[in-house]
Amino acid sequence: MLDVYLNQIVSGVLTGLVYGLSALGLSVIFGVCRIINFAHGEMMVVGMYLALMLFRWAGLDPLLSIPIVGGLLFAAGYALQGGLINRLIGVPEHMQFIMLAAIAIVIVSSCLMIFGPDLQNAPLSYAYDSYQIGPILVDKVKIMAGGAALAVAALLAAFFRWTYLGKAIRACGDNLTGAVVIGLNVKRLYALAFGIGAGCIGVAGCILLLLVDVQPYLATDYTLLAFVIVIVGGLGSLAGALIAGVLIGVSEAVAGLLVQPSLKSVFSFALLILVLLLRPQGLFGRQA
Amino acid sequence: MIRAWLAPIPPRARILLLIVLVLLLAAPWFVDTYVLSVLIIVLYVAYMGQAWNIMMGFAGLLSIGHALYFGIGAYTGAVLYMNFGVSPWIGMIAGGLLAAVAGAIIGALGFRFRITGVYFALLTIAFAEFARILMDNFAYTGASGGFFIKLGDPHAFDLWNLRGSPVMFYYLWLAFVIGALLLCRGLLSSRLGYFWLAIREDQEAAQALGINVFRYKMGAVVLSAALTAIGGVIYAFYNNNLFPATTFNVGRSVEMLLGATIGGVGTLMGPIVGAFILTPMGEGLTILVQPLQQGGLHLDGIKQVFYGLAVIAIVVFQRRGVWPWLARLFHLESRRDDRS
Numbered sequence: 001m002l003d004v005y006l007n008q009i010v011s012g013v014l015t016g017l018v019y020g021l022s023a024l025g026l027s028v029i030f031g032v033c034r035i036i037n038f039a040h041g042e043m044m045v046v047g048m049y050l051a052l053m054l055f056r057w058a059g060l061d062p063l064l065s066i067p068i069v070g071g072l073l074f075a076a077g078y079a080l081q082g083g084l085i086n087r088l089i090g091v092p093e094h095m096q097f098i099m100l101a102a103i104a105i106v107i108v109s110s111c112l113m114i115f116g117p118d119l120q121n122a123p124l125s126y127a128y129d130s131y132q133i134g135p136i137l138v139d140k141v142k143i144m145a146g147g148a149a150l151a152v153a154a155l156l157a158a159f160f161r162w163t164y165l166g167k168a169i170r171a172c173g174d175n176l177t178g179a180v181v182i183g184l185n186v187k188r189l190y191a192l193a194f195g196i197g198a199g200c201i202g203v204a205g206c207i208l209l210l211l212v213d214v215q216p217y218l219a220t221d222y223t224l225l226a227f228v229i230v231i232v233g234g235l236g237s238l239a240g241a242l243i244a245g246v247l248i249g250v251s252e253a254v255a256g257l258l259v260q261p262s263l264k265s266v267f268s269f270a271l272l273i274l275v276l277l278l279r280p281q282g283l284f285g286r287q288a
Numbered sequence: 289m290i291r292a293w294l295a296p297i298p299p300r301a302r303i304l305l306l307i308v309l310v311l312l313l314a315a316p317w318f319v320d321t322y323v324l325s326v327l328i329i330v331l332y333v334a335y336m337g338q339a340w341n342i343m344m345g346f347a348g349l350l351s352i353g354h355a356l357y358f359g360i361g362a363y364t365g366a367v368l369y370m371n372f373g374v375s376p377w378i379g380m381i382a383g384g385l386l387a388a389v390a391g392a393i394i395g396a397l398g399f400r401f402r403i404t405g406v407y408f409a410l411l412t413i414a415f416a417e418f419a420r421i422l423m424d425n426f427a428y429t430g431a432s433g434g435f436f437i438k439l440g441d442p443h444a445f446d447l448w449n450l451r452g453s454p455v456m457f458y459y460l461w462l463a464f465v466i467g468a469l470l471l472c473r474g475l476l477s478s479r480l481g482y483f484w485l486a487i488r489e490d491q492e493a494a495q496a497l498g499i500n501v502f503r504y505k506m507g508a509v510v511l512s513a514a515l516t517a518i519g520g521v522i523y524a525f526y527n528n529n530l531f532p533a534t535t536f537n538v539g540r541s542v543e544m545l546l547g548a549t550i551g552g553v554g555t556l557m558g559p560i561v562g563a564f565i566l567t568p569m570g571e572g573l574t575i576l577v578q579p580l581q582q583g584g585l586h587l588d589g590i591k592q593v594f595y596g597l598a599v600i601a602i603v604v605f606q607r608r609g610v611w612p613w614l615a616r617l618f619h620l621e622s623r624r625d626d627r628s
Contacts, residue, residue, distance in 0.1 A: 105595060112588060
């Protein structure tokens with residue numbers, strides 16, 4: 001009995017890392033641009049479809065399409081912030097939120113028109129391989145997905161910590177006025193940050209295609225899931241997003257064993273409500 | 289009293305209002321069933337927008353969880369009628385009260401814990417999603433399999449049980465839209481309305497002036513929730529089927545704010561004007577692309593794409609909405625003050 005739980009926990013941790021990576025994208029965009037990206041799940045679904053097309057047309061493994069899809073979503077995010085959202089600086093918060101909800105509707109409906117409403121997947125040759133580690137049986141795809149998510153997250157952390165550009169972007173997020181005063185090109189850095197966030201979401205989409213089938217209407221669920229993770233972890237906290245992603249991944253996996261699988265998200269939303277009420281800066285966030 | 293209400297409306301706006309009203313009242317006699325069904329959707333969107341607007345437009349509280357109140361109303365009315373034989377009018381009262389309690393709980397939690405802006409919006413989404421998942425597993429109302437209201441005679445006019453023709457529902461929605469308009473008009477020129485606007489513009493200043501911010505914000509949530517639930521009852525009896533996945537989902541909450549946003553958040557006429565612009569254009573587009581669709585293209589989401597693009601255009605170019613712009617253009621704005 002114990003090994004069933006152990007198996008679920010390991011699988012939850014690995015899936016949670018992918019959730020965490022996707023939530024990192026949301027967190028970067030909020031932390032720097034102060035935009036609540038309500039089109040988050042929709043962008044991720046676009047990433048999944050792009051990876052699926054590359055798999056079908058070029059036979060490319062979704063993990064190998066990471067640079068291409070990440071790059072495309074980076075460009076799309078850069079253009080979106082540069083062209084549209086930068087016009088909204090200083091606009092009331094709710095208008096930005098409504099605008100991103102509108103962008104989300106456009107994306108998800110376009111996906112519906114192009115790809116149809118059916119579940120689709122990338123049938124991989126190693127989809128059913130697994131490793132036996134002691135008492136635990138782990139799927140190969142989950143190990144690859146978790147590993148890839150961790151690697152990309154590490155790259156992102158390194159970029160923000162050690163490069164000049166990464167530091168400049170962080171400066172915009174920490175202190176906008178200060179950033180303007182020292183002569184940073186805030187609008188360009190905002191666009192870059194949005195692009196990086198979007199690219200991160202696209203990469204998470206590629207990786208997620210290893211684990212689940214894609215369908216346009218999944219987008220809303222992913223948006224909400226990412227919100228839960230980011231708020232639980234603390235908006236703007238990169239490590240918090242990863243840890244909270246793992247936390248949510250494990251809680252969903254274990255909840256699937258304890259109660260009906262269809263009830264598993266109840267725990268995530270209950271956690272979200274509790275965190276919003278009791279610790280709005282998140283479990284790992286700084287005091288607002 | 290009527291004279292006092294009409295006084296701030298310029299004469300040409302009064303005439304326009306009268307013409308529109310007469311046209312709407314006469315519409316069922318000279319439109320076909322399809323156009324009537326579109327008009328019913330228009331009125332539904334207008335009513336929901338009005339209810340949502342009380343929270344966002346008047347008191348400045350962004351809710352993206354109105355599907356919760358809508359669903360509470362719809363399910364309460366349907367269950368009371370099907371399982372207990374209770375009239376939907378009683379259902380509206382019961383559903384409205386239940387939704388008001390739900391709104392009060394969310395509002396009290398949110399305001400006591402000082403959750404503002406987008407965080408408050410996320411809180412409302414979280415509660416609606418919570419309800420959706422619970423209802424998906426609630427066997428009493430059929431869980432995800434849905435809950436159905438027995439069809440009546442489609443030509444009847446049983447107003448007490450809301451079993452009847454589309455024409456009956458058309459007039460019902462029309463009456464509720466007009467009722468909501470009068471209610472909002474009355475509210476805005478009452479103390480409550482002025483307190484709301486003060487809170488919306490600057491909560492701290494309002495508090496400093498001695499306005500009980502908590503109480504009036506609660507008032508807005510409770511009223512908005514109850515009105516939404518009443519609309520939910522009518523919707524349930526018009527459609528005769530309810531599924532948690534479509535009743536409580538985020539998409540429905542977003543749908544409620546589209547019309548009001550296009551028309552003009554915080555204005556009286558905005559939600560109505562927005563509904564009359566958005567819905568017919570979306571439906572028209574669907575008809576226009578039908579030949580293409582028969583040619584083998586999949587264009588099922590084209591209406592939503594249009595709605596989304598329309599909202600983006602409004603946010604970028606005409607932030608206060610179409611109605612304030614129209615009103616300025618044709619000198620229809622109220623003389624007493626500019627409420628946009």
